[in-house]
Amino acid sequence: MTHENDSDTLARDETSDMIASDKVEGTTVYNQSGDRLGTVKHFMVGKRDGKVRYAVMSFGGFLGMGNRYYPLPWNALTYDDRQGGYVVNLTRDQIEQAPSYEDGQEPTYDRSYGQRVYGYYGFAY
């Protein structure tokens, strides 16, 4: 990364339709009431088909300790231009019970895990 000028980084790397993968990290995730649920850690992308399968959201944690990560099906997220972030139609309770992992304990993103995560949120993997 060579970008130094924060003030126009967004404008240069993002258009209304497209986002740079290295700008995804840190994007805020809201619920439908506009409450901030967390931020996107990264996307998980299928190497061969180029489809984003998950947006991995972090929330919780204190002073950077105890972060948990919640892989969400891509289809569960809607990008909202007005808020400049992703919106999910999920309650905080639904997310807290969802499949998640701690720092350094990333899951194996195989088919079985995909079915578990997508199934939890009511999507077909």
Next chain:
Amino acid sequence: MTHENDSDTLARDETSDMIASDKVEGTTVYNQSGDRLGTVKHFMVGKRDGKVRYAVMSFGGFLGMGNRYYPLPWNALTYDDRQGGYVVNLTRDQIEQAPSYEDGQEPTYDRSYGQRVYGYYGFAY
């Protein structure tokens, strides 16, 4: 499907089918003869459909100055497990003549630009 149960970062963030967006940067791009052409700067992802449209490749430059960036259609790249990088069926000449931009002069990734880039490489946008 197998998962390399190594303890390094790659193994934690990458499986055989999926790659983390924040691990894409720096992935090597080869031609079909195995020559190294450059590295991936980032992906450009459609915000709404979650499709990776471009892998933006950097090559050239000297001591970090004068880098040029080449947006490639996602379909022009094949991930090669053996080399641990992307392979494109393109000559160096083809790439050097291709649509590109300099640091800080990112294009607007609109439909017209998409048609120009995809068209250059013989893909439909």
